[in-house]
Amino acid sequence: MQLTNRSVQVVNKKMTFMERIYLPAIFKGMATTLRHFFMRPATVRYPEVKREFAPVYRGWHVLKRDEQGRENCTACGLCAVACPAEAITMVAEERQKGEEHLYREEKYAATYEINMLRCIFCGLCEEACPKEAIFLTDRIVPADYARNGFIFGKDMLVEGTTPDKRVDVSVRQKHVQEKKWAAEGVKS
Amino acid sequence: MSIALLFTFAVVFEKMALISVLFLVTLGVAAYSTYGERKIAAFMQDRIGPDRAGPWGILQPIADGVKMFTKEDFMPRDAERWLYILAPGAFIFVACMTSAVIPWGTRLTAFGGSIDLQVTDINIGILYIMGFVSLGVYGIMIGGWASNNKYSLYGAIRASSQMISYELAMGLALISVVMISGSLSLRDIAEQQTGFGWNILYQPLGFIIFFTCALAECNRAPFDLAECETELIGGYHTEYSSMKLGFFLFAEYINMFISCAVVSTLYFGGYNFPGLDPNWLGGFMGPIVLFAKVFFFIFVFMWIRWTLPRFRYDQLMHLGWKSLIPLSILNMVLTGGGILLFGSH
Numbered sequence: 064m065q066l067t068n069r070s071v072q073v074v075n076k077k078m079t080f081m082e083r084i085y086l087p088a089i090f091k092g093m094a095t096t097l098r099h100f101f102m103r104p105a106t107v108r109y110p111e112v113k114r115e116f117a118p119v120y121r122g123w124h125v126l127k128r129d130e131q132g133r134e135n136c137t138a139c140g141l142c143a144v145a146c147p148a149e150a151i152t153m154v155a156e157e158r159q160k161g162e163e164h165l166y167r168e169e170k171y172a173a174t175y176e177i178n179m180l181r182c183i184f185c186g187l188c189e190e191a192c193p194k195e196a197i198f199l200t201d202r203i204v205p206a207d208y209a210r211n212g213f214i215f216g217k218d219m220l221v222e223g224t225t226p227d228k229r230v231d232v233s234v235r236q237k238h239v240q241e242k243k244w245a246a247e248g249v250k251s
Numbered sequence: 252m253s254i255a256l257l258f259t260f261a262v263v264f265e266k267m268a269l270i271s272v273l274f275l276v277t278l279g280v281a282a283y284s285t286y287g288e289r290k291i292a293a294f295m296q297d298r299i300g301p302d303r304a305g306p307w308g309i310l311q312p313i314a315d316g317v318k319m320f321t322k323e324d325f326m327p328r329d330a331e332r333w334l335y336i337l338a339p340g341a342f343i344f345v346a347c348m349t350s351a352v353i354p355w356g357t358r359l360t361a362f363g364g365s366i367d368l369q370v371t372d373i374n375i376g377i378l379y380i381m382g383f384v385s386l387g388v389y390g391i392m393i394g395g396w397a398s399n400n401k402y403s404l405y406g407a408i409r410a411s412s413q414m415i416s417y418e419l420a421m422g423l424a425l426i427s428v429v430m431i432s433g434s435l436s437l438r439d440i441a442e443q444q445t446g447f448g449w450n451i452l453y454q455p456l457g458f459i460i461f462f463t464c465a466l467a468e469c470n471r472a473p474f475d476l477a478e479c480e481t482e483l484i485g486g487y488h489t490e491y492s493s494m495k496l497g498f499f500l501f502a503e504y505i506n507m508f509i510s511c512a513v514v515s516t517l518y519f520g521g522y523n524f525p526g527l528d529p530n531w532l533g534g535f536m537g538p539i540v541l542f543a544k545v546f547f548f549i550f551v552f553m554w555i556r557w558t559l560p561r562f563r564y565d566q567l568m569h570l571g572w573k574s575l576i577p578l579s580i581l582n583m584v585l586t587g588g589g590i591l592l593f594g595s596h
Contacts, residue, residue: 086459089559096295096558106299 135196138172145191150181281504319497334397339498342390356537376437395487406486416571421464423579441521511548
């Protein structure tokens, strides 16, 4: 059975004179490399220049706050259940009086940790989330020397309250919403 | 102090100065060949190459040198201690020695004095170079054997068999050049090729043979079987680290530089270029022309390295013994016939 039409029959034919003196083939090869010598390099000088990502790129997660700066997450644990890599753990806590400006609903995540070495960046957590609290962003998870450094707590995940610390996820949000609708059979 | 003694001292001083300058230039060119190699390789593979150390990565060789010196100097437990230390030294010493007989220009005249741009014009210059190039294999052989590692030994054996096979063809190709120039002195050979009378016009086949053998003698791709990263983990210098490894790598670049200088001198007119008198600019025109040719050939060496894959071992032997040697003998016969018909230089 042939899987592709690219298979080639092995032929141990004798080389012709032109092939045996190597030189024509060598000059052909050298012409090729010389052409590449003058081509534009494909390199992106990484720390200075960043490659443009696809709008739906899935990178470092963010835990969103609402317009008033309250955390969306209610620690329902659906993301942890949905996670195929079991990278997410959390501890839920009840909101006390006077904390209404911090958490949107009565329950919140006291700790929320994602192990970035386990995470496969599939995006199932954001699809599972009923509160629009977790999104994957186009930020790259930085390298580290120790494994401990890859367990990101709330300090690394929750976005800031000030406008400049907010993380824009509008494109991702729309994409996730469309996926949810598609799953439910709703036309966007 | 007698005048004669004073004169001797002057000559000694002149030669010492020339040797020092030549030594520095050789090391400088070898150091920047590593930079050039990496840049050229990068460009040919659509990359940028080293660009972090200084503008365009121009300080990269210095960074490499510092790295080499500060690395741990490791020695295998069962290595042959003194031979292990001797090998890189012997290799780089032999590599540096060959530059002595190459005529870098005619004479340098400045400040009322003049200085001969050749360390020594011995009348068997070519033989001297051939001799020292053959000695080069001892560094590899000793290093590979003393490391007490099968891969090193394998690399060393490959290097020596390759050297023996290719030196024959190289010598035979050289004989044709000697036949038309009638001299073994590199100075005479360079002087004969004024204007466009370059030897390449009379010895195209000889040049191809010589150039191929030069590639093999420098252990460079496509004949880098002695190193052969993919099979022998680096070959004869597998067990070397720190500046001992640096010496080996450095000596190979020196060898390449000297080979290019020899190829330029033997076949491409040395310091001669039509329309450019080597005596211009106080004698500096000669070295400028020669170095332009040398750099061009260094580029060609690298160009070939980053184009061609490595020869298989049997192909290498096949090419050396069954193709290049008969071809060089044929070339010798043709040259002899040509001299009979048209006369030599």
